[in-house]
Structures are given as C-alpha cells and as structure tokens.
Amino acid sequence: GETIRLLSSSQVITSVVSVVKELIENSLDASATGIDIKLENYGFSKIEVRDNGSGIKVDDVPVMAIKHYTSKISSSEDLERLTTYGFRGEALGSICSVSEVLVTTKTAADDFSIQYALNSNGHVTSKKPSHLGQGTTVTVLNLFKNLPVRKQFYSTNRKCKEELKKVQDLLTAYGIIKPDLRITLTHKKAVIWQKTRVSDHKMACMSVLxxxxxxxxxxxxxxxxxxxxxxxxxxxxxxxxxxxxxxxxxxxxxxxxxxxxxxxxxxxxxxxxxxxxxxxxxxxxxxxxxxxxxxxxxxxxxxxxxxxxxxxxxxxxxxxxxxxxxxxxxxxxxxxx
Ligand code: ADP
Ligand code: MG
CATH class of the missing domain: 3.30.230.10 (Ribosomal Protein S5; domain 2)
Incomplete structure (x- = not known):
C-alpha cells in the first residue's frame, strides 16, 4: 500500500511548482482574494501557502487529505458543470506522502484557528490552537524527503533557479486570470514577486507583464x-x-x-x-x-x-x-x- 501510494503521489506532485499550483488552486476554490506564498531553499525546505478563503470545516479536516476525498464534486454529472480547479481529491493526500504537512485553518464560524499535523497517509496526528485569521495555511516541509532521486535531480543551483522561475510564471498566469486576486511570493524572507488587486484583465496584464x-x-x-x-x-x-x-x-x-x-x-x-x-x-x-x-x-x-x-x-x-x-x-x- 505504502509504495503504491508513493508511486501515484509522486506522479501528481512532481516539483515545487506542482505543489504551489495545487495549493493556490485550493485557495482559489475556497474563494480567496489574497494568497501569500513563502519558500525556503527554493521550496525544497519549506513551501507555505496562506489564503484568506473560506477555511476548512472541522468535519472535513479528518478526511481532507485522504486520497480521493473532495468536497467539490459528489457525482459524475458534477464533472459536466465543473467550476472549481480541483475535483480529483488527490493533491493534499499526495503532498502528504512526499513531505511533512501542517494545515492551519479557520472558517467564519470558528472562534480561532487550529493547526493540524498530518502524517504520510493524510491522517491528523496532532492539533493545537493557533492565532491566524480566517482562511487556510498549508505548510509543506522537506519535500521529496522519501524520493532521494528526485531530490537529487533538483539539487543543482540551475535547477533550483529554473523552478523558482516556473513558480513566478505560474503566479503570473493566475495573476492575469484573477484580476482581483492579491499575490505575494517570498523567498528567503524577501518578497521577490507580487501583484496587487486590480479591476480587470488589462490592469492585471499591466501589473504582471x-x-x-x-x-x-x-x-x-x-x-x-x-x-x-x-x-x-x-x-x-x-x-x-x-x-x-x-x-x-x-x-x-x-x-x-x-x-x-x-x-x-x-x-x-x-x-x-x-x-x-x-x-x-x-x-x-x-x-x-x-x-x-x-x-x-x-x-x-x-x-x-x-x-x-x-x-x-x-x-x-x-x-x-x-x-x-x-x-x-x-x-x-x-x-x-
Ligand atoms: P480537490 O481540490 O480536488 O478537492 P485536494 O486534495 O486538493 O482535492 O483538497 C482536498 C479538500 O481539502 C478539498 O476538497 C477542500 O475541501 C479542502 N481544502 C484544501 N485546501 C483548502 C483551502 N486552501 N481552503 C479550503 N479548503 C481546502
Ligand atoms: Mg485541489
């Protein structure tokens, strides 16, 4: 089971940029209007994506990272009228099997946020109260810790810089298509890319291009x-x-x-x-x-x-x-x- 899980996960999560993509799509599906992405060591030590979206309901927390769980569709007919980025219920679980994951979340109905630690099967192993506002923060530590070949593949300076460029291109794309979205990208504690909220695609293109x-x-x-x-x-x-x-x-x-x-x-x-x-x-x-x-x-x-x-x-x-x-x-x- 463990090996098969790792194999399929490593097909979904192939790089830092694929983690960022899945996480920001989840943020957008949760109607976030602001997303802050923080990377350390080009994302290989830490990727953190914080949003101000709807948050995850307490009841959904135990299943959120279980493979194929999704709150977004419930029948095959829903696939015909898909309006969300996600629907496969695969990302969070896959990220868990190739890294260490913390999810901090608060809905409008919650009094305070809670930080959950997840294990490689996507199960919650511990939780503690936290101080963050409404929304969700997913922290991904030690990416590809159990995939040494992949980790090695990305270990050169050139590869790392390429990945960072890909993350910026990805954010540029979402920045264009979502004019009213605010985005920041931080690497090694410095903001290296950002976009403010604007009113239309033209303004969005101006600000990112x-x-x-x-x-x-x-x-x-x-x-x-x-x-x-x-x-x-x-x-x-x-x-x-x-x-x-x-x-x-x-x-x-x-x-x-x-x-x-x-x-x-x-x-x-x-x-x-x-x-x-x-x-x-x-x-x-x-x-x-x-x-x-x-x-x-x-x-x-x-x-x-x-x-x-x-x-x-x-x-x-x-x-x-x-x-x-x-x-x-x-x-x-x-x-x-
Ligand atoms: P999918 O996006 O295909 O549903 P994921 O594995 O990406 O699958 O996420 C699983 C579930 O976790 C989502 O269906 C959603 O209910 C919840 N979730 C994940 N990230 C967020 C987020 N940033 N805000 C709100 N809910 C989230
Ligand atoms: Mg998703």
Whole structure:
C-alpha cells in the first residue's frame, strides 16, 4: 500500500511548482482574494501557502487529505458543470506522502484557528490552537524527503533557479486570470514577486507583464454561437515598431480554457505562424507575448486527462482553432497560400 501510494503521489506532485499550483488552486476554490506564498531553499525546505478563503470545516479536516476525498464534486454529472480547479481529491493526500504537512485553518464560524499535523497517509496526528485569521495555511516541509532521486535531480543551483522561475510564471498566469486576486511570493524572507488587486484583465496584464509590453498589445473579443465559444484577450499589435516590446526571449504566452491555465500547442503554433508572417520576425527564438482566454460550456471540456490538468480535451477543438484563426486573420492578415 505504502509504495503504491508513493508511486501515484509522486506522479501528481512532481516539483515545487506542482505543489504551489495545487495549493493556490485550493485557495482559489475556497474563494480567496489574497494568497501569500513563502519558500525556503527554493521550496525544497519549506513551501507555505496562506489564503484568506473560506477555511476548512472541522468535519472535513479528518478526511481532507485522504486520497480521493473532495468536497467539490459528489457525482459524475458534477464533472459536466465543473467550476472549481480541483475535483480529483488527490493533491493534499499526495503532498502528504512526499513531505511533512501542517494545515492551519479557520472558517467564519470558528472562534480561532487550529493547526493540524498530518502524517504520510493524510491522517491528523496532532492539533493545537493557533492565532491566524480566517482562511487556510498549508505548510509543506522537506519535500521529496522519501524520493532521494528526485531530490537529487533538483539539487543543482540551475535547477533550483529554473523552478523558482516556473513558480513566478505560474503566479503570473493566475495573476492575469484573477484580476482581483492579491499575490505575494517570498523567498528567503524577501518578497521577490507580487501583484496587487486590480479591476480587470488589462490592469492585471499591466501589473504582471509591465506597462511597456501592454502598450504594444491590442485587446480582442470574438464570439461564436454554435458551438458556444468566447475568445478574449490581448495580442501584439500588428505595427512592426511595437513588435519588439511584445516579443520575449522566453515563452510568455498565457492560454486559459474556462480560467484554467492550459498547454495548447496547436493554438500556440497558430499564433506564432500568423504573427511571424506579418512581422517577418523569427518566432523560433523570440516569442510573441499574448493572453488568450477561451470560454466554452463546462460540458465541452475534459480536464481529467493528466493529473496536473494542464492538458485538456476540447469537444469542438476544430471550431476553437477556427475561431482563433479568425481573430489572427483580422489582426495580421491571411497566411500566404
Ligand atoms: P480537490 O481540490 O480536488 O478537492 P485536494 O486534495 O486538493 O482535492 O483538497 C482536498 C479538500 O481539502 C478539498 O476538497 C477542500 O475541501 C479542502 N481544502 C484544501 N485546501 C483548502 C483551502 N486552501 N481552503 C479550503 N479548503 C481546502
Ligand atoms: Mg485541489
């Protein structure tokens, strides 16, 4: 049992960034408007995610980290109208089997917060009163303590810095898609990244991507009725003089499907194709910065392809690709035949 548990857990929790992703998604599902992330030793000694969300009810505490427990869906039909990031009930339990976990939580109904220590099976082993306000703080210590090979893999300075960059990119993505969310990232006691609460996606992009980049972008909006698809976001302006500021030497593209950051290689490729033919810029080394939000009915996406949910199946993918192409054509002109 123990080994099988470890094997499946280590597929969900593959890195510091996957821990941060799962924890902030839980915070967002709990309607948090502020999230503070603190890392020590690039997260390998300590990852702490504090939110001001709804907190965890006392009755849910004993089961919260039990594998496959979720408070978010109760039937397979719920999967068809999914509005939460989480639904697999796998993250907290998986994190417990590869690290030491403390959960401190307080709901609006509780008088004070309680800190729970969890063991590798996700069971509560001790509890004590704490002084934190409403919300939940999850503290993850000694990540991959029982996975020496993985720990070793991340032990170089270069790998650690890459991980930290990935955490920042992840926060950038959630920062864009959740304008009214406040986020801070602290490493070695210093705030290294932050975003304040703003009113819309444009302001959110400005605050996380910079005003220079945003001034070279144009907003777009595109709707289809059958099937119901809504596209919106920001793409680099077609004028070539602005193209330099909206190009980045590293990948800075943000694609969301129903508010979920996703990897969509085909869409990425399309955007690069159209953009590079218009600007004559080599998009194999420089990437256009953009933000694309795709809204489709929840029943038209299957997010349950990979444990980290970054790969999704779209029911009418061809229609979505066509819609994206329409936006690109109107902005950059058609591709040469
Ligand atoms: P899932 O998100 O798929 O439900 P998790 O393992 O991530 O599964 O979390 C298990 C449960 O613990 C959640 O369903 C939720 O009830 C509770 N939980 C975890 N983190 C938080 C949080 N930050 N705020 C409120 N509840 C939480
Ligand atoms: Mg979750």
């Amino acid at each position: 910079g005003t220079a980049v945003m001034s070279s972008m144009v907003p777009f909006q595109h709707c289809c009725e059958y099937p119901e698809i809504n596209l919106s976001g920001f793409l680099p302006k077609a004028e070539s003089d602005s193209s330099l500021t909206s190009l980045s030497s590293s990948e800075r593209s943000f694609i969301f499907i129903n508010n979920r950051p996703v990897l969509q290689k085909e869409i990425l490729k399309l955007i690069r194709q159209y953009y590079s033919q218009m600007t004559q810029k080599d998009c194999t080394r420089l990437y256009p910065v953009f933000f694309l939000n795709i809204a489709v009915p929840a029943s038209a996406v299957d997010v349950n392809i990979t444990p980290d949910k970054t790969q999704v199946l779209l029911q009418y993918k061809e229609s979505v690709l066509l819609a994206v192409e329409n936006v690109l054509k109107s902005l950059y002109g058609p591709l040469p035949a």
